[in-house]
Amino acid sequence: MTTPTASTTPNVAAAIDATTLVHRTRSFRSVSAVSAVVFLVVVGGAALLAPLLPLDPTTTDLAIRWQPPSAAHWFGTDELGRDYFSRVVYGARISLTVGILAMAASTAIGVLVGLVAGFAGGRVDDLLMRFVDFLSSIPWMVLVIVASVFLKPGLWTIIFVISVFSWMATARLVRAETLTLRERPYVRYAGYIGVGRPLVLWRHVVPDAAPTIIVAATASISTAILTESALSFLGLGIQPPMASWGSLLETAQGSLQTAPYLALIPGVLILLTVLSFNVLGDALRQSVGEGGAS
Template sequence: MKRTKAIRKTILSSPVYTFSVIFLTLLILLSLVAPLIPIDPNATDVSNMSQPPSWTHLFGTDEVGRDYFIRVVYGGRVSLLVGVLAMITATLIGTLVGLTAGYFGGWLDSILMRIVDVLSSIPWLVLVIVLSVFLRPGLTTIIIVIGGFSWMSIARLIRGETLAAKEREYVAYGRFIGRSSINIIFKHVFPAVLPTLIVAASASISSAIMTESALSFLGLGIQQPMASWGSLLQNAQNSLQRAPYMAILPGLFVIFTIYSFNNIGDMIKHVLQREV
């Protein structure tokens, strides 16, 4: 109850936080109810190609007459799904590696950090191109690529926080009385690094959405007829003169979604820090 009141107070204290919460709430709800909207995102209508926004088609139509509003909504479903699943994957791997390296140190820390350095040195675009040779471009591939190769920054952050947390008196006391390392890590060290982890996770969602948009824009991500915000931007390249809204609308959704997730991470961090 106290935490709920603190979160509500923090949301209302800043118009930036208020906007971010309202925007993401509406976006998530719209994505969830999208299948209930009686419009087929892949239905073409050659008599209404490239129509501007109107009451009939709120976001207009694309180059083959598909309703652009429902395309953007379904694109948001895919982009959010990629962001959340990639974030979960990257956070789990990064947290495990960071906690292990930071707490145990020594040769294990050295090996894990060298692996992180090697993976971080590989340009993600080169990595995706190589993987696309072995994996078919699509939703599953994009989640594997982004989630499986974006955890290194989280691992570094968690390792640094763990190095500081394990020197605290209550952690030293836990070791002194014979508590197991696993018990100390999850009962004392992990709560200490949680605020940083939450911010890193929210940034990871934003990064995953942006990366998916970039890859789909380059034709290496989501493939037609499935839509994502990135693939919509890629498809809009040939229609910028006659239908600029096809690029502006999904672009604004990408910008506001990334902005909102970053603000939500900062907000939760402030709430947790007040409780410490």
């Protein structure tokens, strides 16, 4: 009977430490994801229910202009004496609307182009990808600004512009996933027995590519919100009397010394919202990766 040597004895302490590290990492990810979801639910709920709340973003009172945050005005008042909390809540409606609708449109375009390019292959793939390369080679802000100059600024214009010029990354991801999925045995067998390509895509490729599409869509929301904020900051986005977080930043430029909170509040909300969507997308990506590995 042989006696176990030090080299063959399992390192129990190291295994416990590694397991503890994994659990802590997953716990941290869970806390971050839950915090992101809670923040997005609170902001989205406030924006959705804004018309039902006793908020009026348009009433002016010059006697209380430039008031700092207080119990009467949680976020203070602006240069016209308007309640800034009301304007921020209604600005959230615009920013989130742009982010969600632009994401939906750009994701639909990107998924369609990626599926067709990846599944068709050959000249169709080359043609579509060269078009994607051409659009990607031009700085996106230049494209958006040029398009915004020729179109009348407004909510639907900004949604249209962001949607048309932000789908290329999604198309690349979906194409890469489709190139892999089309080589799967069940996909090839479906084509072999005569199932039409549209049906194969819908029944087999799209469901398996759904995790990639979801992650890409989550990232697209962040991109759309940042793009809208940048354009509104430059005066090419949302126009008065409507207000978004980006337009609130643009309006606050002239009052950074007297009322810095006018820029700080929408800026922090943009930062936290984009960060929350990114954390949520990263959590989805990791959960999908773990699910595939298991």
